[in-house]
Amino acid sequence: MAMHQEELVDFDVALEKYDPVLGFEVHVELNTKTKMFSSAPNVFGDVPNTNVTPVCLGLPGVLPVVNKTAVEYAIMIGLALNCKIAERCGFARKNYFYPDTPKNFQTSQYDDPIAYDGWIDIELSDGEVFRVEIERAHMEEDAGKLTHMGGSTGRIQGADYSLVDYNRSGVPLVEIVTKTIEGAGKRAPELAKAYVAAIREIVKALDVSDAKMERGNVRCDANVSLMPKGAEKFGTRTETKNVNSLRAVEHAVRFEIERHAAVLNSGAAIVQETRHWHEDTRTTTSGRPKSDADDYRYFPEPDLVPVVTTVEWIEELRARLPEPPAERRKRLQADWGYSDAEFRDVVNAGVTEQIEETIAAGTTAAVARKWWMGEIARLAKNADKDVADLGVTSATIVELNSLIESKKINDKIARQVLEFVVAGEGTPSEVVEKRSLAVVNDDSALGAAIDAAMEAMPDVVAKVKGGKLQAIGALMGPVMKATRGQADAGRVRELVLQKLGIEG
Amino acid sequence: MSAISREDVAHLAQLAHIEMSDAELDKMTGELGVIVESIASVSEAASADVPATTHPIALSNVFREDIVGPTLTAEEALMNAPDSVDTRFKVPAILDGE
Numbered sequence: 001m002a003m004h005q006e007e008l009v010d011f012d013v014a015l016e017k018y019d020p021v022l023g024f025e026v027h028v029e030l031n032t033k034t035k036m037f038s039s040a041p042n043v044f045g046d047v048p049n050t051n052v053t054p055v056c057l058g059l060p061g062v063l064p065v066v067n068k069t070a071v072e073y074a075i076m077i078g079l080a081l082n083c084k085i086a087e088r089c090g091f092a093r094k095n096y097f098y099p100d101t102p103k104n105f106q107t108s109q110y111d112d113p114i115a116y117d118g119w120i121d122i123e124l125s126d127g128e129v130f131r132v133e134i135e136r137a138h139m140e141e142d143a144g145k146l147t148h149m150g151g152s153t154g155r156i157q158g159a160d161y162s163l164v165d166y167n168r169s170g171v172p173l174v175e176i177v178t179k180t181i182e183g184a185g186k187r188a189p190e191l192a193k194a195y196v197a198a199i200r201e202i203v204k205a206l207d208v209s210d211a212k213m214e215r216g217n218v219r220c221d222a223n224v225s226l227m228p229k230g231a232e233k234f235g236t237r238t239e240t241k242n243v244n245s246l247r248a249v250e251h252a253v254r255f256e257i258e259r260h261a262a263v264l265n266s267g268a269a270i271v272q273e274t275r276h277w278h279e280d281t282r283t284t285t286s287g288r289p290k291s292d293a294d295d296y297r298y299f300p301e302p303d304l305v306p307v308v309t310t311v312e313w314i315e316e317l318r319a320r321l322p323e324p325p326a327e328r329r330k331r332l333q334a335d336w337g338y339s340d341a342e343f344r345d346v347v348n349a350g351v352t353e354q355i356e357e358t359i360a361a362g363t364t365a366a367v368a369r370k371w372w373m374g375e376i377a378r379l380a381k382n383a384d385k386d387v388a389d390l391g392v393t394s395a396t397i398v399e400l401n402s403l404i405e406s407k408k409i410n411d412k413i414a415r416q417v418l419e420f421v422v423a424g425e426g427t428p429s430e431v432v433e434k435r436s437l438a439v440v441n442d443d444s445a446l447g448a449a450i451d452a453a454m455e456a457m458p459d460v461v462a463k464v465k466g467g468k469l470q471a472i473g474a475l476m477g478p479v480m481k482a483t484r485g486q487a488d489a490g491r492v493r494e495l496v497l498q499k500l501g502i503e504g
Numbered sequence: 505m506s507a508i509s510r511e512d513v514a515h516l517a518q519l520a521h522i523e524m525s526d527a528e529l530d531k532m533t534g535e536l537g538v539i540v541e542s543i544a545s546v547s548e549a550a551s552a553d554v555p556a557t558t559h560p561i562a563l564s565n566v567f568r569e570d571i572v573g574p575t576l577t578a579e580e581a582l583m584n585a586p587d588s589v590d591t592r593f594k595v596p597a598i599l600d601g602e
Contacts, residue, residue, distance in 0.1 A: 033572055034568075034570050034571065034572050034573070039571065039574075040572075040573070040575050041572045041575065047591055048578065048590070049578045049581040049582060049591050049592060049593070050575065050581075050591070052575055052576050053573070053575055053576060054576070057576075057581060065566065065567070065568040066568060067567070067568055068569060068570065069570035070570070071567070090558060097521055099593070099595040146595075147592075148597065150597075161595065161596055161597050162595050162596075162597055162598065163592035163595075164592055164594075165592050165593075166593075302559070305561075305564050305565070306558075306559075306564045307564065308564040308565055
């Protein structure tokens with residue numbers, strides 16, 4: 001495959017000349033127990049093709065039956081996005097040929113989505129609120145999972161064959177489609193990330209999805225086009241498919257803006273096409289151009305009857321909605337006692353849920369913030385990953401904190417332990433055990449180190465004796481060195497004072 | 505004049521991945537034309553206040569509770585597969601040579 005280097009224009013330069021126009025399609029996998037149209041279990045990670053029924057495989061003569069819970073979850077998502085809920089809607093067949101669907105169609109909704117005309121307010125990092133209008137949220141089913149084998153890269157290009165697992169085939173999906181988003185300007189990448197984060201936060205709060213992007217529970221297709229500043233007609237758009245982390249959404253939008261600007265500046269036209277996102281190079285490459293293949297010949301699904309909603313049903317579901325995210329944030333800030341700036345930093349770092357879980361699991365608000373905003377954020381930045389993808393959980397922090405509180409390790413060692421946890425070496429206790437990182441509390445070992453330090457630094461000892469207690473700090477270095485950083489500073493101080501016969 | 509042209513049928517055949525001979529295209533153009541005209545005459549009979557329907561029986565909200573039922577084993581699922589690897593279906597690479 002010929003990989004040519006895309007020409008790019010610097011982001012800020014591009015934005016001086018063009019206005020970006022965005023649109024997002026976010027697919028949310030529901031966490032129902034069973035699939036959309038069959039009673040097969042909806043479970044991630046099982047042995048391929050074991051969570052399937054004849055319906056999932058599209059065998060002849062099968063009849064789909066709608067999962068009531070999935071419909072209710074779709075309505076709840078619609079309500080949380082301030083949508084109108086259709087009084088009556090139906091399912092349609094979207095016809096296409098690809099081995100991810102064994103039936104040669106995906107059961108979806110076409111011109112009558114269950115939810116439509118909504119909005120969601122997105123808070124950007126500077127505190128400004130940007131309203132994104134929702135066009136529709138409709139119900140459909142997920143496709144099977146293809147793994148492309150052979151070739152050099154494991155990508156679809158150059159693959160020798162593909163392997164198909166239909167466990168995911170028929171998993172309930174809600175696809176949320178925005179209206180065209182104008183006016184984001186240079187904050188388009190940030191808005192893209194914040195929008196997907198907000199959708200994820202909502203479906204997680206509703207408990208209708210596991211909302212793990214790394215597992216594909218929430219997937220984003222990002223549409224980007226540019227138009228010259230002041231123009232009224234939208235430019236040609238591209239759709240970057242399956243951008244599956246918050247950072248990737250931000251990067252993909254930024255990349256497409258830079259690429260579009262270069263194409264337009266050269267006098268060429270943007271090709272309306274899908275683009276593939278490559279996380280490794282943080283670039284997109286050309287996928288399939290829009291063509292006849294996009295004529296999906298939707299028609300009403302003859303095997304499924306319409307869904308009719310009543311006011312009573314909708315109100316019953318509305319009563320099940322959790323508090324809206326904005327109110328929730330206000331409550332959390334008050335509960336945790338964070339300042340406005342501290343809380344905004346937490347929200348922007350995307351660790352609100354983690355901190356909430358950590359506090360619920362038993363640490364103070366200050367301890368939770370210290371770790372999630374400090375060492376964990378630093379490790380994520382170094383690894384160039386989302387915090388959520390580091391493998392650190394609330395349990396990790398609780399365990400780490402209790403190790404500190406019980407004086408098994410000190411703060412400095414705890415930071416090292418966390419690093420080993422992130423590297424996959426086990427839980428904090430396991431790491432401490434395996435790497436023998438426990439603090440040296442053994443007074444004889446400490447005593448020897450202290451004696452050596454005191455002998456080497458008689459002037460310091462004299463100062464301490466003379467009442468300058470803070471001079472003890474100078475002894476700490478050699479003691480720590482002798483104990484490989486594992487001495488408990490408080491205990492060292494106590495022992496020094498004891499040895500000199502001074503009351504602490 | 506039929507509502508369906510030969511080109512329409514050829515286009516649909518291509519979208520549906522159905523190979524059709526010239527004779528079949530001619531025949532289907534005529535038959536589909538008759539069907540489209542018949543459906544059109546239903547529209548004439550129905551006044552504007554009759555809502556469109558997609559089902560002959562006025563049923564709605566046929567639901568299933570969210571309870572797991574029996575599944576096939578992987579062996580059963582793969583029984584008719586032309587080819588497989590472990591418990592997965594094996595299919596030709598689709599975008600070959602791109």
